[in-house]
Amino acid sequence: MTVTDRGRDVAAGLPELVAAAAGRPTQASNAPFDGSLVGEVPVCTTDDVDSATAGARAAQRHWAGLPVAERGAVIRRFRGLLLDREQDILDLVQAESGKSRLSAFEEFADVVLTADYYERNAGRYLRPRRRKGAAPVLTRATEYRGPRGVVGVISPWNYPLTLAVSDAIPALLAGNSIVLKPDSQTPFTALLMLKLLRQAGLPTDLFQIVTGPGTAIGPALIERVDFLMFTGSSQTGKTVARQCGERLIGFSAELGGKNPMLVLADAQVGKAASGAVHACFSNSGQLCVSIERIYVHADVYESFLTAFTAEVKRIRMGPGPDWDIGMGSLISAAQVDRVERHVQDALAKGAQLLAGGRRRPDLGPLFYEPTVLAGVTADMLLAREETFGPVVAVYRAADDDEAVALANDSDFGLNASVWSARRGEAVARRLRTGTVNVNEGYAATWASHDAPIGGMKDSGAGRRHGREGILKYTEPQTIAVQRLLRVAPAPGMSNRTYSRIMKGAITLMGRFPRGR
Known part of the structure; x- marks a missing residue:
């Protein structure tokens, strides 16, 4: 039995996980090694993207309310399932992409290490942080990190395992839901990852996959999500960035390189x-x-x-x-x-x-x-x-x-x-x-998963890995609690007197040693 045959066996049954209505046309995924059929997946429509996004948005509200440790437990179980299914995963990656066994293993190892790193560190990155307030003692300022909502991920064919799920892991731990569009040439690896995540306890609607041509459903996905993670060519990345900019939603991308x-x-x-x-x-x-x-x-x-x-x-x-x-x-x-x-x-x-x-x-x-x-x-x-x-x-x-x-x-x-x-x-x-x-x-x-990676110039925007790799999937919110005195003239105080007092306070504060 060839590696393509084994990959085909692993892929069997996975198309049913695609977020598509019944009766959709299908498209074939063929093995680069010999051109044989790996399987077929539905060609999703904008209606399917609507449905997937709506389901993900509804599921996200409950997920975001769970403690980070509870979300992390799902990722920890997912990591264990990855290790248990190593050979099946490598077979499917090779069957879909045509890469060598060692290159497939590099993907596998990266996903395992990414899951481990963010499961261990998400709580530290996401916890509320005290910030210096407007006035010492009088103002208590706290920075909170909340999820963005529905995160769209558009992943390429060259690393169908790593780039489908490694970007999703920190987004999920930050309290978001995911709608993923994998490349049409390599959809089955992403579907296998979704199957394992659900076996690990991820709520069914929280992570959705839509399949089909990027030109057809990519713009629809961008129109409906709250943040987009894109990996692909610089030319397409600039188009995607313009579409995100028109909606004023966050955008991160790893693009081309020479x-x-x-x-x-x-x-x-x-x-x-x-x-x-x-x-x-x-x-x-x-x-x-x-x-x-x-x-x-x-x-x-x-x-x-x-x-x-x-x-x-x-x-x-x-x-x-x-x-x-x-x-x-x-x-x-x-x-x-x-x-x-x-x-x-x-x-x-x-x-x-x-x-x-x-x-x-x-x-x-x-x-x-x-x-x-x-x-x-x-x-x-x-x-x-x-x-x-x-x-x-x-x-x-x-x-x-x-x-x-x-x-x-x-x-x-x-x-x-x-x-x-x-x-x-x-x-x-x-x-x-x-x-x-x-x-x-x-x-x-x-x-080095603790250190950020990404591109300068035409090679991208934003970063993967480390603190930056999870905080990009959050919205910072500052809450400041004021005690005793308002940051404004006291009752009966003239504006001129208030301005003199404030100037003196500002001058005095400037003489104190600054924090490093």
Whole structure:
């Protein structure tokens, strides 16, 4: 039995969890490994979005009234179910996305760790906090954090597990309900997560899933929710942001990247080359934070290139659950076409092919070799557009300053990597990206769940993880209780006298040491 067959078995029965009226047309989800059918899900309409949102809004009112610890108990049980169903989850993720077993496991581990982190820390982040009041002793000010209401999540195909549920977990713990629209190519992983959440005790209507084309039901979802979390392309993200802005609802997004790696003169070349392989070709390069540009100091350029290309050529490709497979399939014919267009355009304009550069139909319909190019120039598509596939361009840099300038010369600012024995953190601070990994590609920042991650420039708005990752799903409310005296002239006091007294008080307060 193949991994696709096993994933198909796991997917059976899940379409009934979609929030759709009976009799809707269906759309197929096909396995990238071999093109076979994984299953079919309903094509939802705006009426289905209406119904899902209404149900989620009604359920949210009760959920928000529960103690954070009680909400956390659901997430704790969900985490246990994840661990119990690991093999089924990995099978389904691979069947839907075509990624390698290791890349599927990275998703699985991330969701388990995200659930654990927020279940442990939600109470601390959400508790009321005393703030300095208008007047010492006389004013007691408290900041409260309440849920926004219904949170919409639009998730992509490249990480159907992580990006479907890891954004939902902190939103649920903050007291919100969820309406999720997963990508049409990978709906079943999200539906399995919904099944496990409900088994863990999540109220039935609190988390709803609608399936169908984003162009058809995405705008309807934005029109009905109180906050939106979006992951996808920068172009679509800007459209979604405008729609949210028209309604004045909160919005957070992780968008595209053209992520650079810098290999400095004092880097350990062997470790940098090995790290670059994982950073460039995990998930077949279909990862927002993967590396697409490498700038190598001239002193180590040749040795790095030799070591790197040798490791790339040793990557084992193929379908299936074998843990030794280093790279799986791409997701779709459109994605393969984009990768090939970028590579062929670069070669036609003079780039040098150092590794890869071919489709591999012998392995499956959507396989493309891990590819390394040198001599890439600014007039090539590969130089500035996000490829989102297993292709990387390697450049020679004269020194740190040139490498930093070239790395920052991009409309994107999501992730970066710096390899150095001594200067890594200093150089990292000069890069205009939301995350920078020193002597690692992307995993150090991604797996540091207590620290915020997200993009600068065209790579996004808002942050995931840490305090920021849960508080964005809340509305702050300040309640100030005034004692004894009002913040206004006392009865019988003239406005002029009041202003003089206040000026004296303000002057006196300014002389006291300020808190740090």
